[in-house]
Amino acid sequence: DTEVTQTPKHLVMGMTNKKSLKCEQHMGHRAMYWYKQKAKKPPELMFVYSYEKLSINESVPSRFSPECPNSSLLNLHLHALQPEDSALYLCASSQTGVPLYEQYFGPGTRLTVT
Amino acid sequence: DAKTTQPNSMESNEEEPVHLPCNHSTISGTDYIHWYRQLPSQGPEYVIHGLTSNVNNRMASLAIAEDRKSSTLILHRATLRDAAVYYCINYGGSQGNLIFGKGTKLSVKP
Numbered sequence: 001d002t003e004v005t006q007t008p009k010h011l012v013m014g015m016t017n018k019k020s021l022k023c024e025q026h027m028g029h030r031a032m033y034w035y036k037q038k039a040k041k042p043p044e045l046m047f048v049y050s051y052e053k054l055s056i057n058e059s060v061p062s063r064f065s066p067e068c069p070n071s072s073l074l075n076l077h078l079h080a081l082q083p084e085d086s087a088l089y090l091c092a093s094s095q096t097g098v099p100l101y102e103q104y105f106g107p108g109t110r111l112t113v114t
Numbered sequence: 115d116a117k118t119t120q121p122n123s124m125e126s127n128e129e130e131p132v133h134l135p136c137n138h139s140t141i142s143g144t145d146y147i148h149w150y151r152q153l154p155s156q157g158p159e160y161v162i163h164g165l166t167s168n169v170n171n172r173m174a175s176l177a178i179a180e181d182r183k184s185s186t187l188i189l190h191r192a193t194l195r196d197a198a199v200y201y202c203i204n205y206g207g208s209q210g211n212l213i214f215g216k217g218t219k220l221s222v223k224p
Contacts, residue, residue, distance in 0.1 A: 004157075033212075042201065042214035043158060056211065090157050099146040099205040103212060105157035 002027060004106035006091050012112045015081060021109045023074040023091030029104075031097035032074040034066060035090040037108070043090055049074060050097040081113045117141070118202045123219045126192045134187040134218055136202030145206030147178060147185050151198040152217075158201065161187065197222045 004025045013019050023032065031050050035043040048056035049068040057066075063085075065077040074091055088108040095101040119137040126132040138147065148163040162169055162176045164185075169176040175188040189196055201217040 042216060043212075045211050045213070048211065092157075099144075099148070099163075102148065102160040102163060103150075103158075104160060105150075107157050 002104055004091055004093055004104050006089075006106035006109050008109060009107070010110050010112075012114060013078065013081065014114055015083070017081075018077070018079045020078065021076040021089055021091075021111075023076075023093075023106055024072055025093040025104070026072055027093065027095075027104070028071075029093035029095050030071060031094045031101075032068060033092040033094075033103065034074070034076055035092065035105075037088040037090060039087075047076075048097060055097065078111075081111075083113050086111055086113045117204050117213070118215050120200070120202055120215065120218045122216065123221065125221045125223065126189075126196075128194060128222055128224050129191050132189040132192045132196070132220065132222075134189075134200050134202075134220065135184065136186070137184045138202070138204050139183045141182050141204050142206065145204040147176065147182075148203045148205045148212065149174070149176065149187050150201045150203065150212075150214075151196075152201070153195075153198045158214075159198075161200070163205075192220075192222045194222050194224065196220065 007022045034046040037043040046060045047066045052068045063080045067075040090108045091106045092103040094103045149161040150158040152158045164176045177186045199217040199219050
Protein backbone atom coordinates (compact mmCIF):
# COMPACT_ATOMS: atom_id res chain seq x y z
CA ASP A 1 0.00 0.00 0.00
CA THR A 2 1.67 3.20 -1.21
CA GLU A 3 -1.22 5.48 -0.44
CA VAL A 4 -1.22 8.81 1.34
CA THR A 5 -4.74 9.88 2.24
CA GLN A 6 -5.88 13.42 2.91
CA THR A 7 -9.12 14.71 4.36
CA PRO A 8 -11.17 16.62 3.58
CA LYS A 9 -10.94 16.78 -0.22
CA HIS A 10 -12.43 20.26 -0.26
CA LEU A 11 -12.74 22.89 2.46
CA VAL A 12 -14.34 26.31 2.45
CA MET A 13 -13.70 28.46 5.49
CA GLY A 14 -14.13 32.02 6.57
CA MET A 15 -11.31 34.21 7.77
CA THR A 16 -12.32 33.82 11.42
CA ASN A 17 -12.76 30.04 11.35
CA LYS A 18 -10.49 27.38 12.78
CA LYS A 19 -10.14 24.18 10.78
CA SER A 20 -7.71 21.31 10.39
CA LEU A 21 -6.39 19.27 7.49
CA LYS A 22 -5.49 15.65 8.06
CA CYS A 23 -2.97 13.39 6.35
CA GLU A 24 -2.35 9.70 6.97
CA GLN A 25 0.06 7.06 5.69
CA HIS A 26 0.58 3.44 6.68
CA MET A 27 3.82 2.75 4.86
CA GLY A 28 5.99 3.08 7.97
CA HIS A 29 7.50 6.28 6.64
CA ARG A 30 9.26 8.49 9.18
CA ALA A 31 9.30 11.75 7.20
CA MET A 32 6.15 13.70 6.36
CA TYR A 33 5.69 16.97 4.49
CA TRP A 34 3.21 19.73 3.84
CA TYR A 35 3.26 21.58 0.51
CA LYS A 36 1.14 24.43 -0.80
CA GLN A 37 0.24 24.73 -4.49
CA LYS A 38 -1.40 27.76 -6.01
CA ALA A 39 -3.21 27.42 -9.33
CA LYS A 40 -0.90 26.79 -12.29
CA LYS A 41 2.19 26.98 -10.05
CA PRO A 42 4.51 24.24 -8.78
CA PRO A 43 4.19 22.92 -5.22
CA GLU A 44 6.07 24.84 -2.51
CA LEU A 45 7.38 23.19 0.63
CA MET A 46 5.90 24.43 3.92
CA PHE A 47 6.94 22.00 6.68
CA VAL A 48 8.96 18.83 7.16
CA TYR A 49 8.56 16.39 10.03
CA SER A 50 11.25 13.81 10.65
CA TYR A 51 10.62 11.10 13.26
CA GLU A 52 7.62 13.11 14.51
CA LYS A 53 9.70 16.22 15.12
CA LEU A 54 9.43 19.42 13.11
CA SER A 55 12.70 19.74 11.22
CA ILE A 56 11.92 22.41 8.65
CA ASN A 57 9.57 25.38 8.64
CA GLU A 58 9.94 27.34 5.42
CA SER A 59 9.05 30.67 7.06
CA VAL A 60 5.36 29.84 7.04
CA PRO A 61 3.03 32.34 8.81
CA SER A 62 1.90 31.28 12.28
CA ARG A 63 -1.73 31.05 11.13
CA PHE A 64 -0.61 27.63 9.81
CA SER A 65 0.25 25.26 12.66
CA PRO A 66 1.48 21.74 11.88
CA GLU A 67 1.23 18.79 14.23
CA CYS A 68 2.50 15.22 14.02
CA PRO A 69 0.72 13.19 16.75
CA ASN A 70 2.32 9.90 15.66
CA SER A 71 4.38 8.45 12.85
CA SER A 72 1.34 7.82 10.64
CA LEU A 73 -0.55 11.05 11.06
CA LEU A 74 0.09 14.67 10.12
CA ASN A 75 -2.26 17.58 10.76
CA LEU A 76 -2.27 21.18 9.60
CA HIS A 77 -4.27 23.49 11.85
CA LEU A 78 -5.61 26.62 10.20
CA HIS A 79 -6.66 29.82 11.95
CA ALA A 80 -7.40 33.35 10.79
CA LEU A 81 -6.48 32.61 7.20
CA GLN A 82 -6.52 35.17 4.40
CA PRO A 83 -8.13 34.78 0.96
CA GLU A 84 -4.64 34.53 -0.57
CA ASP A 85 -4.16 31.30 1.39
CA SER A 86 -6.64 29.61 -0.91
CA ALA A 87 -4.71 26.81 -2.59
CA LEU A 88 -4.25 23.05 -2.89
CA TYR A 89 -2.53 21.70 0.23
CA LEU A 90 -0.53 18.56 -0.41
CA CYS A 91 0.81 16.08 2.07
CA ALA A 92 3.68 13.72 1.28
CA SER A 93 5.72 11.08 3.05
CA SER A 94 9.01 9.28 2.50
CA GLN A 95 10.91 6.51 4.21
CA THR A 96 13.18 9.04 5.85
CA GLY A 97 13.97 12.63 4.98
CA VAL A 98 17.02 11.91 2.83
CA PRO A 99 17.17 12.26 -0.97
CA LEU A 100 17.83 8.56 -1.46
CA TYR A 101 14.09 7.97 -1.01
CA GLU A 102 11.17 9.08 -3.11
CA GLN A 103 8.22 11.01 -1.75
CA TYR A 104 4.65 9.80 -2.02
CA PHE A 105 2.00 12.49 -2.33
CA GLY A 106 -1.63 12.54 -1.36
CA PRO A 107 -4.34 13.95 -3.63
CA GLY A 108 -4.48 17.19 -1.68
CA THR A 109 -7.10 19.31 0.06
CA ARG A 110 -8.45 22.18 -2.00
CA LEU A 111 -8.92 25.08 0.40
CA THR A 112 -10.98 28.17 -0.30
CA VAL A 113 -10.87 31.06 2.18
CA THR A 114 -13.78 33.45 1.92
CA ASP B 115 15.06 28.66 -6.52
CA ALA B 116 14.88 25.55 -8.65
CA LYS B 117 18.27 24.62 -10.07
CA THR B 118 17.00 22.80 -13.15
CA THR B 119 15.95 23.99 -16.60
CA GLN B 120 13.23 22.24 -18.58
CA PRO B 121 11.26 23.12 -21.72
CA ASN B 122 7.90 24.67 -20.88
CA SER B 123 5.97 22.22 -23.02
CA MET B 124 6.34 19.22 -25.32
CA GLU B 125 4.01 17.23 -27.53
CA SER B 126 4.03 13.57 -28.32
CA ASN B 127 1.94 11.09 -30.25
CA GLU B 128 0.36 8.16 -28.49
CA GLU B 129 2.41 4.96 -28.49
CA GLU B 130 5.61 6.79 -29.48
CA PRO B 131 8.63 7.27 -27.19
CA VAL B 132 9.06 10.58 -25.41
CA HIS B 133 12.35 12.09 -24.30
CA LEU B 134 12.00 14.82 -21.70
CA PRO B 135 15.25 16.79 -21.19
CA CYS B 136 16.49 18.50 -18.05
CA ASN B 137 19.58 20.66 -17.56
CA HIS B 138 21.15 20.90 -14.13
CA SER B 139 24.55 22.42 -14.74
CA THR B 140 25.08 23.39 -11.07
CA ILE B 141 24.30 19.97 -9.62
CA SER B 142 26.54 18.92 -6.73
CA GLY B 143 28.11 15.52 -6.32
CA THR B 144 25.62 14.47 -3.63
CA ASP B 145 22.44 15.62 -5.39
CA TYR B 146 20.07 12.97 -6.62
CA ILE B 147 18.03 13.62 -9.78
CA HIS B 148 14.35 13.05 -9.04
CA TRP B 149 11.49 13.11 -11.52
CA TYR B 150 7.87 13.56 -10.52
CA ARG B 151 4.78 14.16 -12.60
CA GLN B 152 1.47 15.75 -11.81
CA LEU B 153 -1.64 14.76 -13.70
CA PRO B 154 -4.48 17.28 -13.84
CA SER B 155 -6.30 17.65 -10.51
CA GLN B 156 -3.99 15.19 -8.72
CA GLY B 157 -1.04 15.32 -6.37
CA PRO B 158 2.47 14.83 -7.76
CA GLU B 159 3.48 11.26 -8.47
CA TYR B 160 6.99 9.86 -8.15
CA VAL B 161 8.40 8.64 -11.48
CA ILE B 162 12.06 7.76 -11.04
CA HIS B 163 15.32 8.93 -9.50
CA GLY B 164 19.03 8.30 -9.80
CA LEU B 165 22.45 9.52 -8.78
CA THR B 166 25.00 8.61 -11.43
CA SER B 167 23.94 5.53 -13.37
CA ASN B 168 21.02 5.17 -15.74
CA VAL B 169 17.92 3.78 -14.06
CA ASN B 170 14.92 1.84 -15.29
CA ASN B 171 11.62 1.07 -13.63
CA ARG B 172 8.14 0.04 -14.74
CA MET B 173 7.18 3.63 -15.52
CA ALA B 174 10.20 5.08 -17.28
CA SER B 175 13.95 5.19 -17.83
CA LEU B 176 16.33 7.87 -16.62
CA ALA B 177 19.43 8.59 -18.66
CA ILE B 178 22.04 10.66 -16.80
CA ALA B 179 24.85 12.36 -18.70
CA GLU B 180 28.35 11.34 -17.77
CA ASP B 181 29.10 14.80 -16.33
CA ARG B 182 25.69 14.78 -14.58
CA LYS B 183 24.88 18.24 -15.89
CA SER B 184 21.84 16.97 -17.73
CA SER B 185 19.41 14.07 -17.73
CA THR B 186 16.60 12.72 -19.86
CA LEU B 187 13.41 11.03 -18.76
CA ILE B 188 12.30 8.46 -21.30
CA LEU B 189 8.74 7.23 -21.56
CA HIS B 190 8.99 4.28 -23.90
CA ARG B 191 5.44 4.33 -25.27
CA ALA B 192 3.39 7.39 -24.41
CA THR B 193 -0.25 6.92 -23.53
CA LEU B 194 -2.96 9.51 -23.07
CA ARG B 195 -2.62 8.96 -19.33
CA ASP B 196 0.97 10.24 -19.48
CA ALA B 197 -0.24 13.78 -20.23
CA ALA B 198 1.00 15.69 -17.20
CA VAL B 199 3.48 18.25 -15.93
CA TYR B 200 6.86 16.57 -15.45
CA TYR B 201 9.23 17.98 -12.83
CA CYS B 202 12.97 17.35 -12.75
CA ILE B 203 14.47 18.13 -9.34
CA ASN B 204 17.99 18.09 -7.94
CA TYR B 205 17.56 16.83 -4.40
CA GLY B 206 20.43 16.45 -2.06
CA GLY B 207 23.24 18.07 -0.20
CA SER B 208 23.14 21.42 -1.96
CA GLN B 209 19.37 21.60 -1.81
CA GLY B 210 18.03 19.67 1.11
CA ASN B 211 14.42 19.45 0.00
CA LEU B 212 12.32 18.92 -3.10
CA ILE B 213 12.25 22.31 -4.77
CA PHE B 214 9.85 22.15 -7.70
CA GLY B 215 10.55 24.24 -10.79
CA LYS B 216 8.01 25.04 -13.49
CA GLY B 217 8.34 21.63 -15.14
CA THR B 218 7.46 20.50 -18.66
CA LYS B 219 3.83 20.15 -19.66
CA LEU B 220 3.57 17.06 -21.83
CA SER B 221 0.64 16.74 -24.21
CA VAL B 222 -0.10 13.37 -25.85
CA LYS B 223 -2.08 13.27 -29.07
CA PRO B 224 -4.14 10.22 -30.03
